[in-house]
Amino acid sequence: MDLIGATWRKSTRSGSGGGNCVEVADNLPGIVGVRDSKDLTGPALTFAPSAWRAFVARVAERA
Numbered sequence: 001m002d003l004i005g006a007t008w009r010k011s012t013r014s015g016s017g018g019g020n021c022v023e024v025a026d027n028l029p030g031i032v033g034v035r036d037s038k039d040l041t042g043p044a045l046t047f048a049p050s051a052w053r054a055f056v057a058r059v060a061e062r063a
Helices: 049-062
Strands: 022-025 032-036 044-047
Touching: 032 049, 044 049
Parallel strands: none
Antiparallel strands: 022 032, 032 044
């Protein structure tokens, strides 16, 4: 999956200490990318936007 042009963002709840954070890129058509914020050149996971929305909704239910 080509993530060239992805605009990555970190959660506003992430601290500045560089802990265990992920970054999400949701500006590409048809995919949402997720990567480790400590390994910017490492692998990234991709999800269909509907799958990502379902994941986020489920996490929010448990927060």
